[in-house]
Amino acid sequence: MPEYAKMPVIDNPNRQWPSGQLSLNPAWCAVDLRDGNQALPNPMTPDQKKEYFKLLLDIGFKEIEIGFPSASEDDFNFCRTLIDENLIPDDVTISVLTQSRSHLVSRTIEAVKGAKNVVIHAYIATSDLHMKYVFNMTRSEVIETAVNTTLQIKEESRSLVQTGSRIGYEFSPEEWSDTDMDFGIEICEKVAEAWGFEKNNKIIINLPMTVERRMPNEFADMVEIFLNKYKYRKDSVISVHVHNDMGCAVAATTLAVKAGADRVEGTLLGHGERTGNLDLITLAMNFKYLGINTGLDFSNLPAIVSKIEEITGINVHPRHPYSGELVFTAFSGSHQDAINKGFTQKENLIKAFKGWKIPYLHIAPDDIGRSFEKFIRINSQSGKGGVAFVLNNEFNIVMPKWVQKDFASVVQNYTDKHHRELNPAEVKNLFDGAYINSDANLSLVNYWPLPDEKNPEIIHAKAEVRYRGEVHSLMAEGNGPISALVNALKKIDEISGFTLEDYFEDSMGHSADAEALCFVSIKNSSGKQFIGGGIHANVIIAASRAIVNSINKMLS
DSSP: OOOOOOOOOOOOTTOOGGGOOOOSOOEEEEOIIIIIHHTSSSOOOHHHHHHHHHHHHHHTOSEEEEEOTTTOHHHHHHHHHHHHTTOSOTTOEEEEEEESOHHHHHHHHHHTTTOSEEEEEEEEEOSHHHHHHTSOOOHHHHHHHHHHHHHHHHHHTHHHHHTTOEEEEEEEEETGGGSOHHHHHHHHHHHHHHHOOOTTSOEEEEEEESSOOSOHHHHHHHHHHHHHHOTTGGGEEEEEEEBOTTSOHHHHHHHHHHTTOOEEEEBGGGOSSTTOBOBHHHHHHHHHHTTOOOSOOOTTHHHHHHHHHHHHOOOOOTTSTTTSTTTTOBOSHHHHHHHHHHHHTHHHHHHHHTSOOBTTBSSOGGGGTOOGGGSBOBSTTOOHHHHHHHHHHHHOOOOOHHHHHHHHHHHHHHHHHHOSOBOHHHHHHHHIIIIISOOTTEEEEEEEEEEOSSOTTSEEEEEEEEETTEEEEEEEEESSHHHHHHHHHTTSGGGOSEEEEEEEEEESSSSTTOOEEEEEEEEETTOOEEEEEEEESSHHHHHHHHHHHHHHHHHO
């Protein structure tokens, strides 16, 4: 096993960024059509690029890097298509990348003729690793090349400016996070001086973590040191471009913005070389959670993700932050129970915490176009709260705690046997089998509860029931329709040995025609509990069915 090279220590004794607050929205530049596209196993077709460009516009991006027109005929033609077909809104700036090589610069300028707002983005590697061992160049040669490239872009873009184009310039010292700090500052200052300064068209200095070899806090230290030492801070837009080799691109970019960066580059879902780029969706949603208005619209994120999967051919991991299918889903019983209780007290929680806050849910799922109903899913790890949530949200079935506890064991036994997740319909079938469709040893043919003529608190029950094939006419009285029916049924000797323990009723919905749902718990002479349920538009019939179903469970 190799011993990996150690990165130089970053000395930042006057560090200020940790105490800063994230409050300002950075400029967002989507590089999906360049950095993201070049890393796809099957790069986008021209039609797919147009579709993706429109997707980025719909989300709200105002800066979009559309390709590398000097390196690819496809990218050149796509650039021309967007311009010639007038597909770029007036308030959107396109960006095109070029290496710091003279003939590539000229081809790049040719590609963007006629565009209203353009940023020419030039880069050159500045790390010792690249300068010495890839390009065999000295630091002075790299500075000279970068300055000459800048001057060439400035000179050759004059004709575009004269015809109405607004030409901006972005410079990237590639592998900046692996570059000597003083040298990195020096080359950026020399490039800025060569380009010149315009108040309303600032040069963009882009600081890339081309390969992620540093911790996020170290990257933030580097950004803060750069901002403190770089002479032209007020005349420049400081951008960051972070890759995800160590899985920390979101963290590194967040801390870089906290340290003072003005602009971020990345891709939707982090598509890019190796482990990818910064995921703009995750970062933007994190900022939204922190109360920052990003100007980006992910309110229909499932559709956005589906479109990206369709175009790129790369499926999103089900637990990818915000975008994955399972990111709001709870299987664990304790999590399900807490979520269920949180939803029932949602308004109280908002008042208590002065904002939306639900146990185990990071954000309100409907903020990104997800629905609450699908977030609790049932398997062998689920508990009573999760099962109750599914039945309530999918079927308007509200269970009291004593039914929740009983039904959780029914579901647990089933999932332990089948070793898989249950869909809501299966949960409902288990519910019906447990409480509604009990074995018909006993069935209710008719029931007439009649108030006493002299004392309306007394109810006379007249019931016709079929018990094991034989019809019985029964009469009794009680202090209500339920107790009256129970007293009548006890006149059948074989089922007389039970007591009514609990009763619950609720409406299955809020409309005028909503059915009633009732649960009854009885105990036999040995003290064992049996629960039955009943559903009907008439609450008395629903309750009567619940009594009969509970007795059937006892008999079976």
